[in-house]
Amino acid sequence: MTQANPPLRSNIVRGGPPAGQFGLKERLLAHIEIWRLDLFSYAGLVGVAGALFGSDDPALWRVVGAWLAPTFGWLAAMYGGDYFDRDLDATSKPQRPVPSGRVSARGAFLGMVINVLLGLVVAAVLNPLNVVVVVVTLGLGVAYNASLKSHGVLGNISRGGVTAMAFVMGTLATDPDLQPELLPLALIFWLHDSGSNVVGAICDREGDRAGGYGTFPVRHGDTASLWLMLGFDVAWVSLAIWYPLTLDDVFSPTYAAFLAVALIMAVVSAGMLFRSPRPIPRLVGLRAHEVLVIERLVLTSGLVATVTSALVGVLLFLPSAAAALVASVAIMRKSYEPSRHGWRKKAAGHSRVL
Numbered sequence: 001m002t003q004a005n006p007p008l009r010s011n012i013v014r015g016g017p018p019a020g021q022f023g024l025k026e027r028l029l030a031h032i033e034i035w036r037l038d039l040f041s042y043a044g045l046v047g048v049a050g051a052l053f054g055s056d057d058p059a060l061w062r063v064v065g066a067w068l069a070p071t072f073g074w075l076a077a078m079y080g081g082d083y084f085d086r087d088l089d090a091t092s093k094p095q096r097p098v099p100s101g102r103v104s105a106r107g108a109f110l111g112m113v114i115n116v117l118l119g120l121v122v123a124a125v126l127n128p129l130n131v132v133v134v135v136v137t138l139g140l141g142v143a144y145n146a147s148l149k150s151h152g153v154l155g156n157i158s159r160g161g162v163t164a165m166a167f168v169m170g171t172l173a174t175d176p177d178l179q180p181e182l183l184p185l186a187l188i189f190w191l192h193d194s195g196s197n198v199v200g201a202i203c204d205r206e207g208d209r210a211g212g213y214g215t216f217p218v219r220h221g222d223t224a225s226l227w228l229m230l231g232f233d234v235a236w237v238s239l240a241i242w243y244p245l246t247l248d249d250v251f252s253p254t255y256a257a258f259l260a261v262a263l264i265m266a267v268v269s270a271g272m273l274f275r276s277p278r279p280i281p282r283l284v285g286l287r288a289h290e291v292l293v294i295e296r297l298v299l300t301s302g303l304v305a306t307v308t309s310a311l312v313g314v315l316l317f318l319p320s321a322a323a324a325l326v327a328s329v330a331i332m333r334k335s336y337e338p339s340r341h342g343w344r345k346k347a348a349g350h351s352r353v354l
Helices: 024-034 040-054 060-084 086-092 105-126 130-146 153-174 180-203 205-211 216-220 222-246 253-274 282-307 310-336
Strands: none
Touching (some): 024 105, 040 180, 040 282, 060 086, 060 153, 105 130, 130 153, 153 180, 153 222, 180 205, 180 253, 222 253, 282 310
16 A cells, blocks of 8 residues: 655665765755756746736836745745655655755755745735735645645645745735735636646656655556546636636737647647556656646746737746756756656656656
8 A cells, every 4th residue: 555645754865975075066056956947937927927917007126026936935845845855866866966965954944944034025025915825835835745745636736726826926916905806817827737736746656656655646547647637727728718708808819829829738748648658658747747837838928918918928938938948958857857868768767847
């Protein structure tokens, strides 16, 4: 029977090489690896989308803050993920920053705490109500890393909620009060990222099973996981198509164009997974997830374009997508996730995909 909770922390990491034996450059690059620059721009872009929906004429500093606060939250989540998964990574991914000793477990924990505090300060300056949002976000993130990841679909749902909170935080950055009519847009992100997290769990299946993590694919297999993913996808797509029709003079053909591209990419990603043999090879899952990484940037940029212009949406999308692709190829595939390098190579092992 699969172990429901992560195993007790082993001494593998504690007995690893001390971070002090590495040079400053090696340690700095290790922290950059933890930041996951291939996914780095997404949370901030979601916050910007929320800010632009919150006000017709927002101050620039508030829009910048709406990008900055979720980005600090993202960094905190990445440090937290590496801290809580350090023993699992020591077994299946020893080259990662913490098990390799380039970043100490204490350093990863401090990175999480410092970025939580920085995000909290920025969010509170933007709007005191954002303190509540930060608390909720922190609760979801810690619960996911520390416990819910091992409880099937609850882990997927908790991970998706973090992105929804980034959008809510953005709306509160430019409006003193919460606008209930914008919450369905946050729900789109919640459903979307819950589904993409299922894809990540499929990629992580073997490593999670070996580490005693009872994720949905570990508990129920790949086919059931794909149907769960499809359920989340149908839900967010239906909401993304229907809800704009209820709002007057907000959404435009520009949004429809961005949404169409996002839907095509989502279908391509799902098709790759459904057509794959069972169990789904890890690299197929990683490749499908990389399509989703760009797809969700398209979706978010479409919302930005809705309340600004197509040009602004494109100008925000292009650097975000370029940064994701360059970071994935230049950094993540060669160090943090070397098994991503070369799709034709067979590889095994565990990866944490968000």
